[in-house]
Amino acid sequence: MNTEASLIDSALRGWKANVDRTTKLFDALTEEQLLEQVAPGKNRLIYLWGHLAASSDALLPLLGLGPRLHPELDSIFISNPDGHFQNLPTGAHLKRIWNEINDALWTAFSNLSSSDWAQRHTAVSEEDFKLEPHRNRFTILLGRTAHLAYHFGQAKLAQQR
Amino acid sequence: MNTEASLIDSALRGWKANVDRTTKLFDALTEEQLLEQVAPGKNRLIYLWGHLAASSDALLPLLGLGPRLHPELDSIFISNPDGHFQNLPTGAHLKRIWNEINDALWTAFSNLSSSDWAQRHTAVSEEDFKLEPHRNRFTILLGRTAHLAYHFGQAKLAQQR
Numbered sequence: 001m002n003t004e005a006s007l008i009d010s011a012l013r014g015w016k017a018n019v020d021r022t023t024k025l026f027d028a029l030t031e032e033q034l035l036e037q038v039a040p041g042k043n044r045l046i047y048l049w050g051h052l053a054a055s056s057d058a059l060l061p062l063l064g065l066g067p068r069l070h071p072e073l074d075s076i077f078i079s080n081p082d083g084h085f086q087n088l089p090t091g092a093h094l095k096r097i098w099n100e101i102n103d104a105l106w107t108a109f110s111n112l113s114s115s116d117w118a119q120r121h122t123a124v125s126e127e128d129f130k131l132e133p134h135r136n137r138f139t140i141l142l143g144r145t146a147h148l149a150y151h152f153g154q155a156k157l158a159q160q161r
Numbered sequence: 162m163n164t165e166a167s168l169i170d171s172a173l174r175g176w177k178a179n180v181d182r183t184t185k186l187f188d189a190l191t192e193e194q195l196l197e198q199v200a201p202g203k204n205r206l207i208y209l210w211g212h213l214a215a216s217s218d219a220l221l222p223l224l225g226l227g228p229r230l231h232p233e234l235d236s237i238f239i240s241n242p243d244g245h246f247q248n249l250p251t252g253a254h255l256k257r258i259w260n261e262i263n264d265a266l267w268t269a270f271s272n273l274s275s276s277d278w279a280q281r282h283t284a285v286s287e288e289d290f291k292l293e294p295h296r297n298r299f300t301i302l303l304g305r306t307a308h309l310a311y312h313f314g315q316a317k318l319a320q321q322r
Binding site for chain 2: 001003004006007008009010011013014018038039040042114115117118133134136138139142143145146147148149150151152153154156157158
């Protein structure tokens with residue numbers, strides 16, 4: 001494997017490891033447990049799961065991989081804070097969506113070449129990209145991996161109670 | 162910038178962004194606030210800070226960049242859980258150590274080439290590395306960035322109270 005391919009491989013392993021541990025944590029929770037807050041007055045577990053699902057779904061168009069699968073998640077889990085809506089999707093429903101989104105991402109990720117990863121993402125113009133070449137797909141992948149880990153760390157606090 | 166250099170640049174930016182937001186969060190806390198738990202029964206903020214400092218310090222030998230600067234942190238912040246020792250270092254002391262470790266890492270990181278990053282880290286043998294070439298410096302960098310984000314997410318819960 002050449003250096004470029006090796007660097008991409010590391011990042012994809014990091015993404016996958018964070019998706020997998022997040023999946024494992026949420027999968028093991030009951031619908032009742034998903035309604036618990038991660039700390040007093042903080043987001044509920046179900047909200048964090050939906051927030052991560054919406055955030056990952058948004059990667060599809062951001063990375064130029066295809067249209068959103070579940071844009072309906074944004075109003076509930078991104079644009080509005082936890083508690084804004086009375087009824088959230090069930091854990092069973094989120095589980096299906098979460099797996100669907102992650103399968104789509106993983107398939108698409110596996111088809112990108114090293115140079116594809118170093119190309120601009122769709123939220124930056126060609127002109128801006130010349131000035132800021134770090135605004136590429138790879139930076140987004142790494143940032144979203146950290147985002148996953150950030151909220152996984154929070155969810156972990158509730159899981160261990 | 163070629164593709165390899167661009168991928169490394171993204172990862173170093175990700176590391177730095179996570180260090181910087183962690184620094185900013187902890188720097189703003191008083192000694193009293195640092196003794197608060199991130200959630201009931203969970204680690205105190207001072208423990209998370211020390212844990213991250215010890216973890217980052219350990220990167221120096223792991224990545225072959227030099228000896229530990231503060232191996233004394235491990236007993237307090239890695240090998241033993243929060244609450245094991247009566248007296249922890251003060252926030253003022255940890256702040257100095259944290260900055261010292263991060264400055265040393267950043268200088269060393271900046272001197273590594275793309276192919277240096279794709280080389281094995283010191284905890285894997287040459288033989289094992291042939292079978293598992295992903296056990297390289299870059300994988301460690303990405304993993305530790307996620308580790309930083311994981312605990313930063315937890316610390317953030319306490320900061321916003």
